[in-house]
Amino acid sequence: xxxxxxxxxxxxxxxxxxxxxxxxxxxxxxxxxxxxxxxxxxxxxxxxxxxxxxxxxxxxxxxxxxxxxxxxxxxxxxxxxxxxxxxxxxxxxxxxxxxxxxxxxxxxxxxxxxxxxxxxxxxxxxxxxxxxxxxxxxxxxxxxxxxxxxxxxxxxxxxxxxxxxxxxxxxxxxxxxxxxxxxxxxxxxxxxxxxxxxxxxxxxxxxxxxxxxxxxxxxxxxxxxxxxxxxxxxxxxxxxxxxxxxxxxxxxxxxxxxxxxxxxxxxxxxxxxxxxxxxxxxxxxxxxxxxxxxxxxxxxxxxx
Amino acid sequence: xxxxxxxxxxxxxxxxxxxxxxxxxxxxxxxxxxxxxxxxxxxxxxxxxxxxxxxxxxxxxxxxxxxxxxxxxxxxxxxxxxxxxxxxxxxxxxxxxxxxxxxxxxxxxxxxxxxxxxxxxxxxxxxxxxxxxxxxxxxxxxxxxxxxxxxxxxxxxxxxxxxxxxxxxxxxxxxxxxxxxxxxxxxxxxxxxxxxxxxxxxxxxxxxxxxxxxxxxxxxxxxxxxxxxxxxxxxxxxxxxxxxxx
Numbered sequence: 001x002x003x004x005x006x007x008x009x010x011x012x013x014x015x016x017x018x019x020x021x022x023x024x025x026x027x028x029x030x031x032x033x034x035x036x037x038x039x040x041x042x043x044x045x046x047x048x049x050x051x052x053x054x055x056x057x058x059x060x061x062x063x064x065x066x067x068x069x070x071x072x073x074x075x076x077x078x079x080x081x082x083x084x085x086x087x088x089x090x091x092x093x094x095x096x097x098x099x100x101x102x103x104x105x106x107x108x109x110x111x112x113x114x115x116x117x118x119x120x121x122x123x124x125x126x127x128x129x130x131x132x133x134x135x136x137x138x139x140x141x142x143x144x145x146x147x148x149x150x151x152x153x154x155x156x157x158x159x160x161x162x163x164x165x166x167x168x169x170x171x172x173x174x175x176x177x178x179x180x181x182x183x184x185x186x187x188x189x190x191x192x193x194x195x196x197x198x199x200x201x202x203x204x205x206x207x208x209x210x211x212x213x214x215x216x217x218x219x220x221x222x223x224x225x226x227x228x229x230x231x232x233x234x235x236x237x238x239x240x241x242x243x244x245x246x247x248x249x250x251x252x253x254x255x256x257x258x259x260x261x262x263x264x265x266x267x268x269x270x271x272x273x274x275x276x277x278x279x280x281x282x283x284x285x286x287x288x289x290x291x292x293x294x295x296x297x298x299x300x301x302x303x304x
Numbered sequence: 305x306x307x308x309x310x311x312x313x314x315x316x317x318x319x320x321x322x323x324x325x326x327x328x329x330x331x332x333x334x335x336x337x338x339x340x341x342x343x344x345x346x347x348x349x350x351x352x353x354x355x356x357x358x359x360x361x362x363x364x365x366x367x368x369x370x371x372x373x374x375x376x377x378x379x380x381x382x383x384x385x386x387x388x389x390x391x392x393x394x395x396x397x398x399x400x401x402x403x404x405x406x407x408x409x410x411x412x413x414x415x416x417x418x419x420x421x422x423x424x425x426x427x428x429x430x431x432x433x434x435x436x437x438x439x440x441x442x443x444x445x446x447x448x449x450x451x452x453x454x455x456x457x458x459x460x461x462x463x464x465x466x467x468x469x470x471x472x473x474x475x476x477x478x479x480x481x482x483x484x485x486x487x488x489x490x491x492x493x494x495x496x497x498x499x500x501x502x503x504x505x506x507x508x509x510x511x512x513x514x515x516x517x518x519x520x521x522x523x524x525x526x527x528x529x530x531x532x533x534x535x536x537x538x539x540x541x542x543x544x545x546x547x548x549x550x
Contacts, residue, residue, distance in 0.1 A: 171408060178394050178405045184356055185392045190380035190409030190457055 005143035007265055013149040015257025016156030017214055019250045021234035022241065023163065024207035026249035030180030031200045033099045035235065035243075037106045038086060040227025041113035042205055046079045046212035047222045048117050050130060055122030064130050075213060076206045082113075083205025084198055095193075117224050125223035130216050152214050159210060160250055163203070167246070172199050180244055236283055242293020251295045256283075305368055307332040307493045308353070308461060313362030313372075315348045315517075322348035324517035325362070330461075335487060335494045335509030337525055339501050341538050345517040346497045347389055350463045353495075354386045355379040366461065381409045385459035389466045389497070391450040395439025399430050402438050402449055406457040416456070423452040426482065444475035451482065461493040468503060480507045505529035 021039070028036045050064035050071075063074060090109050094102045134148040167173035172195070178186040179196045187193055211230065216222060237256045241248025259282060263275045271278070286294060308330040315323040323345040330336050338346045351357040353364055355376035364371040371379050385406070394402050403423060407416045424431030427448045433441065438449060447467060454462050464483065468476040484507065487494050498504045504511050504525040511525035515538075521528070 174397075174401055174404060175408060177397060177401075181394045181396055182392055184376070185388065185394070186405060187376040188354055188356060188380060188386045188388070189406035189453065190377050191405065192377050192408075193375065 003143050005141040006145070007261060009140070009143060009145045009149050009153070010265075011258040011261035012254070013152040013156075013257075014261055015254035016152050017211060017253075018230070018233055018237055018257045019253030020156060020159055020207050020214075021211050021230050022237035022249040022253035023160070023246060024204040024211070025231075025234050026238045026241070026244060026246050027176075027200045027204045027207075029238065030244040030246065031176060031183060031197055032091070032095070032102070033244075034091060034102045034106065035238075036204070037103065037231065037235075038110035038113060039204065039208055039234070040229075040231030041110045041117075042079055042082055042086075042208035043212045043215070043227040043230065044117060044224055045082055045113055046075055046209040047128075047216045047226065048121055048224075049075065049078055050216065051121075051126065051128060051222060053120040055124075056126075058127065061128075061130075064128070068131070072213065076209045079205040079207075079209025079212070080202040081205065083201040083208065086113075087197060087201040091197075114224055121222075121224070123224065125221050127220060128216060128222045129220055130213070132220075134217055135220075148214075148217055152218075155210065155214070159207070163246075166203075172196070176200060180246070236280075240283060240286055240293060241295050245293060245295060248293055248295035252293075255294075306330060307334070307366065308495070309365040310349075310353065311363050311365070313349075313352060313359045313364060315345070315352045315357055316360045317357075321517055323352060323359075326514075326517065326519060328512060328519065330493060330495055333487075333491055333493055335484075335507075336496070337501075337504035337507075337509055337511040338495065338497045338514060339499065339504060339511055339528075340514035340520075344514040346514055347465055348517075349514070350386065350388075350465050350495070350497060353379075354384060354463060356386075377409070380406070380457055380459075383458070383460035385454040385457045385462050387447075387450045387454045387462065387464040387467065389469060391443075391446045393438045393441075393446050393449050393453065395437065397438055398435050399438050399441070399449060400434040402453050403430075403456050406453055410458055412458075419456060419458075423455065426486070427452055444471055444478070447471060447475070447479055448482070451479070451486075455486065455490075459492070461495065463495045463497075465497045466499065467496065468498065468500065476503065501525070501529045 025036060025039050028034055050062060052060040052062040054060065063071060066074065086109055090105055091102060094105055134151060135146045137144040137146050138150070167177055175186065175191045175196050176199060179191060215226060215230070233256060234253065237252040238249045240256065241252030256279070260275065260279050263278050264272060267275060267278065306329040310326060310328040312325050312327050313323060314321065314325055326349065338349065340346055348357065352359050353371065355371065355374055359372055366382055366384060369382055371382070394405065397405070400420065403420055404416070410416065424434070429445055430449055430452060438446065441449060467479045467483070471479065483494065486492060501511065505528070509525050510522065511528045512519050512522040513528065514520065
């Protein structure tokens with residue numbers, strides 16, 4: 001029998017990671033109906049920004065040399081910058097285009113970023129050691145928990161609270177929430193589309209950077225493909241939470257992480273390799289029962 | 305110079321025409337009703353003026369400023385506000401947040417709180433429920449909120465699309481009383497889409513009658529209400545009407 005506390009920390013830290021990634025996707029979907037499949041590549045980009053471009057197997061730290069106090073804001077800003085730049089370069093020209101066209105453009109953008117990384121860094125995954133001390137286990141409530149897991153949980157809470165405060169208390173936050181619900185109406189009330197969209201991309205990119213830092217510390221690997229897997233999970237979480245709903249994305253991100261860890265622990269040993277099959281079966285069941293998403297409040301439906 | 309000048313505009317959705325070469329002038333402080341059957345292009349006209357849909361032809365001016373080709377947020381900054389069909393309030397936001405969305409364009413940030421207090425004075429129910437999710441309001445309350453929200457941008461001209469849609473007649477009376485009082489108080493210009501010509505006649509003002517994307521007749525709302533033109537617009541009984549209603 002697995003220790004319950006251990007399970008709790010595993011589940012919440014993984015869920016927190018998924019929640020942050022899902023939030024990054026939901027933010028952009030909210031303001032421009034775009035599922036940005038390049039989000040995973042933003043994550044990979046931020047990871048590779050830590051190391052010197054080379055095709056060698058051993059990673060040499062570049063930005064990764066900097067002390068955490070400088071490194072973290074720089075990487076977050078870099079993530080925001082990449083996202084905003086991609087909006088300027090690609091999505092701004094597709095504002096009036098079909099959502100499907102935008103989605104395909106986001107795939108294309110993802111390929112461009114990924115191949116640029118491949119060209120600069122080579123295709124082999126690299127060992128990269130950022131803050132190795134954080135993987136030291138500490139003992140809490142009888143569970144042996146890597147310090148990083150605690151940091152992830154705290155970070156997620158901080159990020160989610162910070163974002164909630166930003167959305168709730170600031171002008172740009174109010175405009176983003178209004179735009180997420182009804183973009184045209186917000187514009188009719190003088191809300192500047194460019195400002196809101198740029199803000200959403202910047203936040204989304206910064207979230208991708210946060211996910212990147214956590215992933216790289218956790219896994220110790222820089223891999224061009226590392227964004228793809230988490231992007232998929234995060235996208236599923238946003239759909240599950242109700243596309244465009246920010247609280248829904250956070251809740252569903254946590255839920256997917258928790259269920260995935262719980263399945264890993266409780267499934268019979270011979271069924272464990274098929275954990276993801278069970279997970280996605282549950283996702284399908286959820287969507288069959290509530291196609292609009294699990295966490296969409298009834299009040300979100302407009303009255304006539 | 306009229307407050308609002310619409311010169312020869314057309315609106316198309318793909319190949320489907322919604323407004324055809326329409327010209328309309330609204331004077332400062334005037335109250336103009338746009339009436340006509342479903343599909344006459346009334347809402348499209350309002351959307352074109354507000355910048356929510358593009359015109360394929362013609363130009364629109366307000367106070368001499370060209371509106372055509374501007375983004376909706378830029379048009380809002382020039383002093384035009386909209387209460388759209390079906391209210392379109394932000395259901396997930398609170399009542400007060402709804403009122404604040406449109407205040408970002410204002411330069412007089414200090415006056416915002418005063419104005420919100422004024423809205424609450426005009427609509428006490430909104431004040432009582434200021435922290436409630438707007439989606440939980442009744443239809444009539446949502447309509448009041450949509451009007452209050454439009455006022456918060458400090459507009460000179462307000463366009464209201466079908467304020468009576470889905471509301472009980474008594475509530476509709478209230479909505480119009482409020483609109484008229486506000487117009488008086490603030491010297492607003494009102495452009496209102498109203499299906500019911502009888503209602504327009506009771507409230508009073510000028511009325512233009514649309515059909516097939518054109519204005520087919522106009523005049524004093526009270527005179528128009530019982531004229532043949534109305535029947536003609538709705539049922540196509542007049543001799544010169546050859547096109548079919550879209």
